[in-house]
Amino acid sequence: MEQAPAAGIASGSDTAAPRFIERPWILWAGAAWGFAEATLFFIVPDVLLTLVALYSFRRSPKLVACILLGALTGGTVMFYLGANKPEQAETLVLRVPFVSEAMFAKTQAGFQRDGIWALARSPGNGIPYKVYCVQASQYAGWPAFIAISALARLERFAPFWLVASLLGLLFRRGIQRRPGAAAAAHACIWILGYAVYWSRI
Numbered sequence: 001m002e003q004a005p006a007a008g009i010a011s012g013s014d015t016a017a018p019r020f021i022e023r024p025w026i027l028w029a030g031a032a033w034g035f036a037e038a039t040l041f042f043i044v045p046d047v048l049l050t051l052v053a054l055y056s057f058r059r060s061p062k063l064v065a066c067i068l069l070g071a072l073t074g075g076t077v078m079f080y081l082g083a084n085k086p087e088q089a090e091t092l093v094l095r096v097p098f099v100s101e102a103m104f105a106k107t108q109a110g111f112q113r114d115g116i117w118a119l120a121r122s123p124g125n126g127i128p129y130k131v132y133c134v135q136a137s138q139y140a141g142w143p144a145f146i147a148i149s150a151l152a153r154l155e156r157f158a159p160f161w162l163v164a165s166l167l168g169l170l171f172r173r174g175i176q177r178r179p180g181a182a183a184a185a186h187a188c189i190w191i192l193g194y195a196v197y198w199s200r201i
Contacts, residue, residue: 026052040096064157072149079145082136086134099131
């Protein structure tokens with residue numbers, strides 16, 4: 001007789017995916033997290049994306065799309081806030097933990113040098129997307145902003161997504177045996193990564 005899947009684990013070809021990963025709300029959570037991080041939240045949605053990709057590569061592309069949609073929506077809000085109320089927008093973003101005036105100076109210098117394409121350089125410099133968003137209207141209209149934003153956001157998401165997916169495939173059997181340990185390791189890696197990042201700001 002075939003054994004039923006363990007409680008809390010989805011059956012199928014994915015790596016012992018917890019049932020919550022298959023729920024519709026996980027996509028809504030991704031969109032909400034993408035929006036929040038583009039506006040006033042300070043933890044990247046890559047945390048959720050890599051967790052899902054670790055267990056289910058099949059599910060993760062949908063989550064990427066939802067996070068991207070949320071991020072672009074949030075970016076649009078900040079773009080127009082910066083266009084209409086630039087001083088208030090900067091003050092608001094400066095209240096976000098770990099955002100500094102030096103970041104605004106650096107992004108402004110980038111915009112002056114590269115125009116709206118400075119957004120494409122943002123994934124590798126550790127400066128939050130929202131800092132770019134509230135200044136971008138000075139250098140381009142919304143269509144150019146949203147197009148370059150989509151490229152920049154995908155450039156940021158893709159490496160984490162692909163690495164997590166690869167690890168999920170390489171360590172498939174170990175994750176199947178100890179899915180809880182995999183989730184704990186995932187959390188520890190992100191906590192350590194943020195500790196290092198924040199210590200250098």
